[in-house]
Amino acid sequence: MDLFTNIQIGLSNALTATNFFYCLVGVTLGTVVGMIPGIGSIAAISMLLPITFHIEPTAALIMLAGIWYGTSYGGSTASILLNLPGTTASAVACIDGYPMAKNGRAGAALLMTTAASFIGGSIGILLLMLFSPMVAEIGLGLGSPEYFSLMVLGLIAATGISDGSFLKGFAMVMVGIIVGGIGLDMYTAVGRYTFNIPELSDGISLVALAMGLFGVSEIIASARQSQMTLIDKSNFKWKAIFPSTQERKESWLPIFRGAGLGSIMGALPGTGSSIASFMSYAIEKRVAKDPSRFGKGAIEGVVAPEAANNAADQTAFIPTLSLGIPGSATMALMLAALIMHGITPGPQLMTQEPDLFWGVVMSFWIGNILLVILNAPMIGVWVKVLLIPYHLLYPSILVFICIGVYTATYNIFEIWVVIAFGVLGYTLRILHFPVAPLLLGFVLGPLMENHFRRSMLISRGDLMTFIERPISGTILAITAFLLLWIIFSGYRNWRIRIAAQW
Amino acid sequence: MKFSYSSTIRPLLRRTIMAVLLGLSVTIGSILPASAQRADIVTLVVPFGAGGGVDTVMRAVAERLSDELGRRVLVENRPGGSTMIAVDYVSRAATDGSIFLIGTPSLSSNFAFQPEIGPGDPRELLDPVIPVATQPYGVILGPALPDEISSIEALLEWAEANPGRLDMVNSGPLTAPRLAAELLSFRTGIPITAISYPSGTEGALDVAGGRVHAGINQIVEAMPQVQAGNLRMIAVTSLERSPVFPDMPTVSETIEDFDVTSWNGMFAPAGTPDAVLDEMNAAMNAVLQDESLHAMFRDQGTEFIGGTREDLANRLNSEIEGWQELDANVDLDLQ
Amino acid sequence: MYNRDYRDLIGGGLMALLGTAVVIYGLMTMSVGTLQRMGPGFFPISAGFILAASGSGIFIPALFRPGTLDAIEWRPLITITASLILFGLILPKFGLVPAIMMLVATATLGQHKISPISIIITSLFLSLMSYLIFYLGLGLTLTMARWPY
Numbered sequence: 010m011d012l013f014t015n016i017q018i019g020l021s022n023a024l025t026a027t028n029f030f031y032c033l034v035g036v037t038l039g040t041v042v043g044m045i046p047g048i049g050s051i052a053a054i055s056m057l058l059p060i061t062f063h064i065e066p067t068a069a070l071i072m073l074a075g076i077w078y079g080t081s082y083g084g085s086t087a088s089i090l091l092n093l094p095g096t097t098a099s100a101v102a103c104i105d106g107y108p109m110a111k112n113g114r115a116g117a118a119l120l121m122t123t124a125a126s127f128i129g130g131s132i133g134i135l136l137l138m139l140f141s142p143m144v145a146e147i148g149l150g151l152g153s154p155e156y157f158s159l160m161v162l163g164l165i166a167a168t169g170i171s172d173g174s175f176l177k178g179f180a181m182v183m184v185g186i187i188v189g190g191i192g193l194d195m196y197t198a199v200g201r202y203t204f205n206i207p208e209l210s211d212g213i214s215l216v217a218l219a220m221g222l223f224g225v226s227e228i229i230a231s232a233r234q235s236q237m238t239l240i241d242k243s244n245f246k247w248k249a250i251f252p253s254t255q256e257r258k259e260s261w262l263p264i265f266r267g268a269g270l271g272s273i274m275g276a277l278p279g280t281g282s283s284i285a286s287f288m289s290y291a292i293e294k295r296v297a298k299d300p301s302r303f304g305k306g307a308i309e310g311v312v313a314p315e316a317a318n319n320a321a322d323q324t325a326f327i328p329t330l331s332l333g334i335p336g337s338a339t340m341a342l343m344l345a346a347l348i349m350h351g352i353t354p355g356p357q358l359m360t361q362e363p364d365l366f367w368g369v370v371m372s373f374w375i376g377n378i379l380l381v382i383l384n385a386p387m388i389g390v391w392v393k394v395l396l397i398p399y400h401l402l403y404p405s406i407l408v409f410i411c412i413g414v415y416t417a418t419y420n421i422f423e424i425w426v427v428i429a430f431g432v433l434g435y436t437l438r439i440l441h442f443p444v445a446p447l448l449l450g451f452v453l454g455p456l457m458e459n460h461f462r463r464s465m466l467i468s469r470g471d472l473m474t475f476i477e478r479p480i481s482g483t484i485l486a487i488t489a490f491l492l493l494w495i496i497f498s499g500y501r502n503w504r505i506r507i508a509a510q511w
Numbered sequence: 512m513k514f515s516y517s518s519t520i521r522p523l524l525r526r527t528i529m530a531v532l533l534g535l536s537v538t539i540g541s542i543l544p545a546s547a548q549r550a551d552i553v554t555l556v557v558p559f560g561a562g563g564g565v566d567t568v569m570r571a572v573a574e575r576l577s578d579e580l581g582r583r584v585l586v587e588n589r590p591g592g593s594t595m596i597a598v599d600y601v602s603r604a605a606t607d608g609s610i611f612l613i614g615t616p617s618l619s620s621n622f623a624f625q626p627e628i629g630p631g632d633p634r635e636l637l638d639p640v641i642p643v644a645t646q647p648y649g650v651i652l653g654p655a656l657p658d659e660i661s662s663i664e665a666l667l668e669w670a671e672a673n674p675g676r677l678d679m680v681n682s683g684p685l686t687a688p689r690l691a692a693e694l695l696s697f698r699t700g701i702p703i704t705a706i707s708y709p710s711g712t713e714g715a716l717d718v719a720g721g722r723v724h725a726g727i728n729q730i731v732e733a734m735p736q737v738q739a740g741n742l743r744m745i746a747v748t749s750l751e752r753s754p755v756f757p758d759m760p761t762v763s764e765t766i767e768d769f770d771v772t773s774w775n776g777m778f779a780p781a782g783t784p785d786a787v788l789d790e791m792n793a794a795m796n797a798v799l800q801d802e803s804l805h806a807m808f809r810d811q812g813t814e815f816i817g818g819t820r821e822d823l824a825n826r827l828n829s830e831i832e833g834w835q836e837l838d839a840n841v842d843l844d845l846q
Numbered sequence: 847m848y849n850r851d852y853r854d855l856i857g858g859g860l861m862a863l864l865g866t867a868v869v870i871y872g873l874m875t876m877s878v879g880t881l882q883r884m885g886p887g888f889f890p891i892s893a894g895f896i897l898a899a900s901g902s903g904i905f906i907p908a909l910f911r912p913g914t915l916d917a918i919e920w921r922p923l924i925t926i927t928a929s930l931i932l933f934g935l936i937l938p939k940f941g942l943v944p945a946i947m948m949l950v951a952t953a954t955l956g957q958h959k960i961s962p963i964s965i966i967i968t969s970l971f972l973s974l975m976s977y978l979i980f981y982l983g984l985g986l987t988l989t990m991a992r993w994p995y
Binding site: 042045048053056174176177179180183184186187190194196197199200201202225228229230232233398400401403404405407408411412415416419421424425427428431432435436437439440441442454458461462465466469470472 | 853854856857860861864865868871872875876877880881882883884885886887888889890893894896897900901903904916918919921922923925926927929930931933934937938942945946949950953954957959960964968972976979980984985986987988
């Protein structure tokens with residue numbers, strides 16, 4: 010069967026009234042849930058679980074998938090407007106998105122992220138359609154040494170993510186690794202820095218950490234600002250909501266770069282979109298003519314990670330459907346829905362159930378188009394959130410943060426975590442330490458540790474395993490070159506600075 | 512700038528909120544049953560997040576239990592602490608039959624291996640109601656082992672000929688697959704390097720990719736790769752052959768009395784009146800007869816069993832004693 | 847402007863202390879293991895060590911250069927932290943609506959821009975929103991208000 014027939018089968022399946030309806034339900038709910046800070050897709054899922062039992066598997070999958078990628082579309086809204094990230098990917102959107110909002114460019118930022126999401130998503134789907142079987146094959150060939158090398162590359166590539174002292178960023182990565190290591194050890198079940206608190210045995214939750222570090226610390230810092238609202242009212246002319254020609258021009262290349270990177274990273278089981286968005290941000294900053302604009306509202310820093318994130322969301326279906334590895338709770342539920350209907354996700358899914366596979370894939374196109382239609386007109390409304398006087402807005406944000414983190418586990422402990430990281434975030438802010446690297450260390454640290462320890466167990470303690478295995482060795486060689494380049498360009502800049510001083 | 516609440520903020524908020532609420536109520540409200548009264552509700556506490564294997568099974572059960580009891584049955588997810596958070600939560604809840612815990616093998620392994628952590632002895636904290644379902648684990652082999660190995664005997668022979676080389680994947684410390692590997696090693700005297708993964712699926716993939724020799728996995732996790740021909744399943748770990756896979760030998764056919772089974776059972780907070788427990792036991796026994804339920808989860812190897820309150824008590828007790836024996840004899844590298 | 851860079855002295859010092867504490871507590875409670883069979887302590891203790899080193903690297907040069915220090919916003923720091931703590935204490939006992947009211951009232955303490963009436967209106971409005979979105983909309987199990995005694 011060639012691709013064209015498959016597309017036809019898929020489209021005719023995805024466009025039935027029922028499937029279209031469930032696609033609409035999924036993406037709408039995903040958008041709404043994504044926009045409410047602190048509420049993840051898991052809330053939407055538990056709500057729809059009973060329904061998924063009763064509808065046929067294609068419809069169930071289309072709906073759940075819609076929630077999954079719809080959440081990403083909405084996810085950056087709260088990050089850009091209020092510095093409130095719910096996922097690692099949207100934490101990257103905070104770095105330049107929130108400054109853009111403060112400069113009165115929130116509308117432009119949101120519109121461009123919608124465009125970036127759509128383009129990123131589309132490229133991801135294209136890859137999914139063309140290369141699924143091949144990518145699944147590669148996924149089977151990648152083991153712990155490869156993943157470890159890949160994460161070292163990601164970490165090195167992302168070192169330049171924040172301004173200021175390299176040492177401070179580096180220290181923050183280490184703090185992130187330490188915080189990420191809290192909980193029961195993966196191999197021995199020994200509690201690490203848990204102080205015998207049962208809630209800590211699962212580790213710190215990402216949402217509570219991000220809400221504290223970014224959201225609460227920002228509120229503490231600006232609660233007493235002299236202005237009535239976050240931005241000046243004069244910025245609310247329609248002209249200000251639309252991206253300028255220059256902003257549009259500056260966005261195209263980053264969007265495509267981000268989408269490409271995101272597609273590749275998303276297809277790797279278990280690594281996913283968070284690393285993709287961090288890396289694509291770092292790449293944009295490195296290739297930019299004027300890196301100093303980053304962190305102060307550079308549009309490239311918003312759109313590239315956003316495109317990467319959405320592309321990764323789509324290609325993440327490759328490992329889920331073809332290897333049976335769920336990349337997230339949402340994905341796990343999709344697998345469960347399939348299994349309940351007697352369909353085993355796995356390498357054979359594509360050939361045995363072409364109707365289902367291609368129907369779901371083609372529904373992604375429909376979903377992405379629906380998301381643009383849903384999101385674009387709402388931007389005007391969302392931007393007005395910034396016109397709410399801040400002394401009324403910030404208590405509301407706090408309430409939403411609290412309810413969000415609490416209902417994730419129904420444990421008050423999550424609120425204590427938010428408080429702890431809110432105070433820490435504010436302290437770091439006063440002392441001019443960047444918080445984004447902390448989040449990167451928090452996400453990558455435990456993954457790196459698991460893969461490193463597993464590699465060592467399997468190779469019986471032989472470090473050469475990282476170099477001898479061809480894919481891992483290649484990745485490490487690229488890393489070495491990158492490192493040399495970073496050191497060299499750092500040295501050159503230093504020379505120039507010294508020369509200028511004399 | 513002068514600010515007045517009524518003129519600036521109210522119309523604005525109203526517009527924003529109306530938009531949000533309209534969207535919410537139209538799209539969500541239409542597809543959801545209206546929220547019922549919160550009184551007269553039975554809550555089943557699942558110690559994992561929404562969407563997991565146990566969670567899906569219990570939601571399907573809850574739906575049928577609701578019809579049987581004529582009361583609303585909710586599934587509440589209390590993940591965390593290797594199920595200890597949920598145990599602690601239910602053990603301190605009301606004893607009026609409004610709340611039940613869905614217990615897993617972690618109840619016994621947590622207490623047997625790390626009694627100092629967690630809420631305490633599950634036999635004292637909880638009243639058993641009914642065994643719900645069991646699921647054997649499968650022993651899987653991958654391309655890292657020669658093709659002709661297709662039985663437990665052959666696997667053990669290979670391991671004896673290649674001392675210290677056998678690696679087996681599992682789904683994390685103190686999970687039943689990990690302990691099953693330790694038990695296998697203890698009973699046969701053959702050293703096995705247990706390699707932990709956050710989930711059994713990832714472990715199965717490393718076996719299928721030829722990076723690890725073998726594994727003990729939930730059957731549903733290994734099934735895709737078995738069907739694709741990347742993995743071979745050679746035995747199940749339950750004491751008797753599973754009715755779902757009648758042709759699959761058991762490990763106990765080679766190693767006597769070897770029994771590691773995944774199970775779910777319903778527990779009430781200790782001190783719940785006998786009448787309440789018996790009523791729930793009867794209702795659940797009726798629900799577990801439902802053929803559609805069996806059909807739904809058969810492919811995963813899930814078998815709905817039902818039984819008496821004593822059945823569940825005995826299972827928990829013998830499992831705790833079994834792990835305590837292993838703990839006393841083997842330095843598990845867990846502490 | 848101070849004659850020493852107190853910001854980095856404090857920051858570097860804190861990181862060095864944190865790193866040292868992580869190393870010491872880690873060594874006390876966990877095994878480091880071997881390269882083949884790494885113990886639970888291997889990674890976090892190494893990270894703690896590197897953190898302590900980078901902290902010192904930030905601290906020492908700061909001794910020899912002048913610097914500035916940002917003013918700390920003590921009042922919002924205290925009121926907002928307190929408002930979150932109160933929310934966490936009140937929610938399980940009395941339910942969501944009292945918790946929201948307490949949070950809004952505490953978080954806006956010392957804000958002369960906001961009148962008591964706005965506080966009440968804001969809390970009621972947020973309670974209604976939470977009820978509609980979280981309870982009815984998303985079907986989350988939340989108690990709105992109750993009297994535990």
